[in-house]
Amino acid sequence: MTPARTAxxxxxxxxxxxxxxxxxxxxxxxxxxxxxxxxxxxxxxDKEIAEHAAAEKMLKALEKADAGTPEFSTLLIELMADxxxxxxEEEQDLFPALAEHADLAELFELGDKVQAAKQKxxxxxxxxxxxxxPLNKLxxxxxxxxxxxxxHLSGRGSG
Numbered sequence: 001m002t003p004a005r006t007a008x009x010x011x012x013x014x015x016x017x018x019x020x021x022x023x024x025x026x027x028x029x030x031x032x033x034x035x036x037x038x039x040x041x042x043x044x045x046d047k048e049i050a051e052h053a054a055a056e057k058m059l060k061a062l063e064k065a066d067a068g069t070p071e072f073s074t075l076l077i078e079l080m081a082d083x084x085x086x087x088x089e090e091e092q093d094l095f096p097a098l099a100e101h102a103d104l105a106e107l108f109e110l111g112d113k114v115q116a117a118k119q120k121x122x123x124x125x126x127x128x129x130x131x132x133x134p135l136n137k138l139x140x141x142x143x144x145x146x147x148x149x150x151x152h153l154s155g156r157g158s159g
């Protein structure tokens with residue numbers, strides 16, 4: 001068990017046409033802070049990272065599967081169930097814990113970090129990409145840039 005810190009410190013389309021794997025900005029922005037702010041935050045962060053990695057793998061499998069096959073349907077149903085559960089856990093457990101243990105300035109800083117990360121985040125699943133600092137933070141902006149070029153050239157997300 002990790003005690004809370006004692007001093008304040010510093011595919012499938014989602015909303016807005018962004019792929020669902022834009023969950024990564026929340027992971028890369030929030031997980032380091034979870035370990036510092038929330039009791040047992042390191043365990044929660046590890047669980048978040050594992051769930052996001054599993055979703056990335058399912059998204060990649062969905063990209064490869066034919067939409068009319070039972071495999072595609074099974075993967076989609078499983079992904080939808082996992083994402084709904086993940087969102088429910090974040091809304092009912094993670095976000096309230098952050099609100100309880102972080103001060104207002106920290107919450108605004110975390111929100112700003114998530115928004116900034118979304119602007120640079122990959123738009124396609126990359127299940128083999130690093131999912132822990134520092135490599136994920138170093139590589140994601142370049143990967144996101146290449147993804148946005150691919151999206152532009154293919155017309156993905158422009159309609």
